[in-house]
Amino acid sequence: MSNANNLDAPAPASIPTSPAPVSPPTSASPPAPASSPAVTSSTPVTPSTPASPPALISPSTPLRLTTRFLRNELRVTFFRRRNQLLLLVAALFPLLIGIGLKAAAPHGGGGSGPSSGGAAFFNQLAGNGVFLTFIALSLLLILVLPVLVAVVAGDSIAGEAGYGTLRYLLTVPAGRTRLLLVKYVMIVVWCVAAVFIVSAVALAVGAVLFPVGPVTLLSGTTVSVAAGLVRVLWVTLYICAAMAAVGAIGLAISTFTEHAIGAIAAVMILVVASEVVDNIPQFATVAPYLPTHWWNSFDSILRTPIDTTTLWHGLLSFLLYAVIFVLIAWARFTSTDVTS
Amino acid sequence: MTAAAYSSELAIASSGLTKRFRGGQLAVDHVDLAVPRGTVYGFLGPNGSGKTTTIRMLLGLAFPTSGSAQVLGVGMPDGAVRVLSRVGSLVEGPAFYPYLSGWDNLARYDAADRSVSAATAKTRIGVALDRVGLSAAAKKRFRNYSLGMKQRLAIAAALLTPRDLIVLDEPTNGLDPQGTREVRALVRQIAADGITVFVSSHLLAEIEQVSTHVGVMRAGQLVFQGELAALRRTAAPRIAVSTPDLTAAAEVLQQLGLADPVTRDDAITAELGDIQPERVTAELVHAGVAVRGLTVESPSLEDLFVGLTGEGFDVER
Numbered sequence: 001m002s003n004a005n006n007l008d009a010p011a012p013a014s015i016p017t018s019p020a021p022v023s024p025p026t027s028a029s030p031p032a033p034a035s036s037p038a039v040t041s042s043t044p045v046t047p048s049t050p051a052s053p054p055a056l057i058s059p060s061t062p063l064r065l066t067t068r069f070l071r072n073e074l075r076v077t078f079f080r081r082r083n084q085l086l087l088l089v090a091a092l093f094p095l096l097i098g099i100g101l102k103a104a105a106p107h108g109g110g111g112s113g114p115s116s117g118g119a120a121f122f123n124q125l126a127g128n129g130v131f132l133t134f135i136a137l138s139l140l141l142i143l144v145l146p147v148l149v150a151v152v153a154g155d156s157i158a159g160e161a162g163y164g165t166l167r168y169l170l171t172v173p174a175g176r177t178r179l180l181l182v183k184y185v186m187i188v189v190w191c192v193a194a195v196f197i198v199s200a201v202a203l204a205v206g207a208v209l210f211p212v213g214p215v216t217l218l219s220g221t222t223v224s225v226a227a228g229l230v231r232v233l234w235v236t237l238y239i240c241a242a243m244a245a246v247g248a249i250g251l252a253i254s255t256f257t258e259h260a261i262g263a264i265a266a267v268m269i270l271v272v273a274s275e276v277v278d279n280i281p282q283f284a285t286v287a288p289y290l291p292t293h294w295w296n297s298f299d300s301i302l303r304t305p306i307d308t309t310t311l312w313h314g315l316l317s318f319l320l321y322a323v324i325f326v327l328i329a330w331a332r333f334t335s336t337d338v339t340s
Numbered sequence: 341m342t343a344a345a346y347s348s349e350l351a352i353a354s355s356g357l358t359k360r361f362r363g364g365q366l367a368v369d370h371v372d373l374a375v376p377r378g379t380v381y382g383f384l385g386p387n388g389s390g391k392t393t394t395i396r397m398l399l400g401l402a403f404p405t406s407g408s409a410q411v412l413g414v415g416m417p418d419g420a421v422r423v424l425s426r427v428g429s430l431v432e433g434p435a436f437y438p439y440l441s442g443w444d445n446l447a448r449y450d451a452a453d454r455s456v457s458a459a460t461a462k463t464r465i466g467v468a469l470d471r472v473g474l475s476a477a478a479k480k481r482f483r484n485y486s487l488g489m490k491q492r493l494a495i496a497a498a499l500l501t502p503r504d505l506i507v508l509d510e511p512t513n514g515l516d517p518q519g520t521r522e523v524r525a526l527v528r529q530i531a532a533d534g535i536t537v538f539v540s541s542h543l544l545a546e547i548e549q550v551s552t553h554v555g556v557m558r559a560g561q562l563v564f565q566g567e568l569a570a571l572r573r574t575a576a577p578r579i580a581v582s583t584p585d586l587t588a589a590a591e592v593l594q595q596l597g598l599a600d601p602v603t604r605d606d607a608i609t610a611e612l613g614d615i616q617p618e619r620v621t622a623e624l625v626h627a628g629v630a631v632r633g634l635t636v637e638s639p640s641l642e643d644l645f646v647g648l649t650g651e652g653f654d655v656e657r
Contacts (some may be wrong), residue, residue, distance in 0.1 A: 068458050070452035080439060164435025168497065171399045171431065173424035173450035337402035 094136035094202035129206030136202035153250025154263035161258035187247035248325035356407030369560035382539035382547035385557030425455035428498030582633035
């Protein structure tokens with residue numbers, strides 16, 4: 001594979017005190033140092049070799065290790081109105097779910113909740129607002145959170161290609177590997193932001209609408225509110241990891257097209273197909289390898305003792321998906337012509 | 341030629357640069373470019389002659405099928421990250437984020453550049469916008485820019501940092517005459533600073549006023565490369581003899597050794613070469629040819645260009 005940008009230092013991982021030569025702004029005096037060592041830059045008259053051309057590029061043009069590009073990427077992502085609306089929608093869902101369940105609670109009397117995956121803890125909500133977090137996350141995990149991730153991840157490279165900005169970023173030069181890494185870090189930050197917003201809003205709404213007290217876990221044991229909140233944090237982080245894996249899939253698909261909508265749709269089709277196959281008993285043997293199979297395993301965190309084996313299986317699955325698809329994205333992106 | 345020789349004399353050099361698309365179409369066919377430093381190099385050719393594909397390979401956006409290219413003495417595409425910070429470019433029209441302002445768009449490209457300091461970004465962006473006359477529209481969203489403003493913003497992006505080479509692919513595409521003049525003035529300004537300018541166009545008229553060197557593409561091949569003056573010299577003047585005695589006239593011209601005789605309805609033309617027109621007149625009269633008119637035609641650069649690239653609707657691929 002002919003990779004254009006082996007030299008790339010991954011920007012996101014940069015440390016301010018890097019070994020890269022931090023020289024004073026070089027921009028002002030481009031040509032002098034390299035090719036004409038004998039001629040000091042202050043003496044322009046060189047009679048013997050008339051107009052010996054200075055080096056076109058000083059070989060030591062320092063490439064800074066900075067987070068500037070990443071910070072710009074994050075700012076552009078989070079200030080984009082479309083993305084802000086998506087986060088707003090993500091924040092509204094827990095509110096609506098909380099109000100809906102509050103309104104239904106007196107009549108339902110803690111009886112039959114929705115039949116979806118989160119059924120186990122719907123009954124707990126009336127007793128404890130903390131459970132709204134788990135309910136909201138498990139409901140949004142089916143479609144809303146994957147959509148949020150798919151939009152940003154599917155758009156990441158394909159969107160740049162569609163606008164034509166990809167060719168300009170690469171001629172800046174941003175570096176192909178570096179651009180890809182910046183994009184994936186942005187996607188992961190986006191996933192964390194989306195999941196934490198859902199979690200935080202659900203927690204707040206739950207606290208306002210329902211009583212809050214010691215948390216009775218699914219296994220029957222009761223832990224303190226503080227310990228319950230720690231479990232909320234673990235659940236949130238676990239779902240962040242699940243979404244980061246979806247983000248890697250989105251990034252990979254995004255490198256194959258210049259139509260962002262196509263990439264976004266492809267990610268969603270993949271997620272839904274995986275969820276469907278996961279629910280067909282005949283496919284039980286392949287189920288553990290599906291990208292969505294371990295998503296709902298977060299309910300292990302709500303039991304005592306915590307079933308860490310299941311959680312590690314889930315995290316391993318997410319990690320493998322992330323690594324494999326980031327590598328696919330890299331292999332594709334560093335070896336294909338940019339024709340947009 | 342060694343790399344050292346490239347770097348001292350040529351801003352762009354390629355040898356046997358070839359691009360075959362996946363469908364098998366040969367877009368660029370063994371192109372040997374030699375763009376001397378400090379020149380304004382006009383890269384001419386009709387649409388679809390492989391200009392943009394060549395430029396994409398020079399900028400590391402596309403990978404050549406075979407052959408090699410050097411930009412500022414550095415091999416492409418492997419050297420892209422090292423060398424492109426010294427190269428400003430405009431490829432196939434401006435491309436920016438419609439939802440960002442002109443300023444924020446430039447700030448984004450600047451942030452992606454590891455060779456420049458964040459501390460000088462504000463100054464550089466301000467200067468670049470000022471240079472293309474967009475300071476007043478800096479805070480306006482790119483979406484609301486006119487076509488000319490978009491084009492100028494793209495040129496501002498190419499001028500964000502000090503450059504040794506500016507590559508402009510069809511910089512006046514879609515611009516009104518006034519915009520075209522502005523771009524031409526900018527190119528002159530850039531060149532006056534000693535920066536090499538590589539500018540492509542399908543319009544000869546646009547380039548001949550600013551460029552010192554030209555390369556002409558036809559169907560993926562470089563059919564002419566050299567100084568503009570050299571191209572002009574190839575414009576061989578022709579003599580046209582208007583006469584009813586076409587055969588007799590043709591014989592005379594042949595005896596004089598004039599090349600490429602072409603017979604029209606009631607006239608015959610041929611390349612004049614070194615022979616003086618008055619001698620042709622004398623010989624014709626001497627041979628008893630009834631001469632109604634005799635003119636010397638010097639083809640315009642436009643004619644030459646069309647001669648090199650083919651007439652319109654000459655679909656070659």
